[in-house]
Amino acid sequence: MQVFKIPESIKKGARFTFCPGCDHGIIVRILAELIDELELKEKTICATSIGCSVFLYDFLNIDCIESPHGRAMAEATGVKRARPDKFVFTYQGDGDFASIGLAESMHGALRGEKVTGICINNTTYGMTGGQMGPTTLLGQKTTTSPMGRFTGTYGYPIKVAEQIALCDGTAFSARVAVDSIAHINQAKKVLKKAFEIQLKGLGYTFVEFLATCPTNWKMTPEEAHDRVKNEMIPEYPLGIFKDITAEDK
Amino acid sequence: MAHIVIDENRCKSCYICLNTCPKGLIKKSQKTSKLGDYLVEFVDPKKECVGCALCAARCPDMAIVEVHK
Numbered sequence: 001m002q003v004f005k006i007p008e009s010i011k012k013g014a015r016f017t018f019c020p021g022c023d024h025g026i027i028v029r030i031l032a033e034l035i036d037e038l039e040l041k042e043k044t045i046c047a048t049s050i051g052c053s054v055f056l057y058d059f060l061n062i063d064c065i066e067s068p069h070g071r072a073m074a075e076a077t078g079v080k081r082a083r084p085d086k087f088v089f090t091y092q093g094d095g096d097f098a099s100i101g102l103a104e105s106m107h108g109a110l111r112g113e114k115v116t117g118i119c120i121n122n123t124t125y126g127m128t129g130g131q132m133g134p135t136t137l138l139g140q141k142t143t144t145s146p147m148g149r150f151t152g153t154y155g156y157p158i159k160v161a162e163q164i165a166l167c168d169g170t171a172f173s174a175r176v177a178v179d180s181i182a183h184i185n186q187a188k189k190v191l192k193k194a195f196e197i198q199l200k201g202l203g204y205t206f207v208e209f210l211a212t213c214p215t216n217w218k219m220t221p222e223e224a225h226d227r228v229k230n231e232m233i234p235e236y237p238l239g240i241f242k243d244i245t246a247e248d249k
Numbered sequence: 250m251a252h253i254v255i256d257e258n259r260c261k262s263c264y265i266c267l268n269t270c271p272k273g274l275i276k277k278s279q280k281t282s283k284l285g286d287y288l289v290e291f292v293d294p295k296k297e298c299v300g301c302a303l304c305a306a307r308c309p310d311m312a313i314v315e316v317h318k
Binding site: 001002003004005006010015016018019020021022023024025026029181184185214220221222225 | 308
């Protein structure tokens, strides 16, 4: 009995072009498995961004629209309003979502656009060479903060999932990680819930993924996963910060 | 019979699977990729694999393309 196969939503023969050990691959696979599971392949439109997340349309066999830097939410808004019957999600990195595109993302959440936002938080600008991003942890060394990020000059990192949860138009906001099997399974469940809430048309749904960037962190993939566990999760706690469908509400 | 299939064209030698297999059935191979990195191979002479698919769940490049139970 075959218990694992490549999801049908992945393009035939597609090979991920991410760096070795990059968590983007796991997240794209989870995404493809859910699109298969919920049978959304024919009705999905994705707005991709700039950064490592840009390659999504090379791997997924769905309709994608390429957005200018940070404007994925603006394009997703247009797509969803023109075609409300479609399933729309954005796939962005933390620099795209929370720095350049913070206005679009935040106002999209405030308007309660019925789309899903996916933000991959790896605490750095991966594609351009590891510069300091909005989510860079305090003390983390990057190419533009060689002495480490300190608050006097650079301020504090943004906690995106909590900020989005504060917006009244948000129906669901959560943070997950993919550093271990347990977290991968949990991430898939949370993302499925976000998709289902969008399909019910209840409001904006958002999932932040804690991911690794072994190349720019200058670590092996397993060391990078240890960093997620020991440094990132204490700073960016996992969990569901808002869920309007929760029963105990 | 439980086994996995590794696609060598997809494997980028990140070696996450080496630590993931609870029985240590995935090992570094002597074969190299186009870039010169050692690939991984599935070695299961005692038929210990139970098809748990943990390796496939953690592989970031979908290089473990099939898992059979």
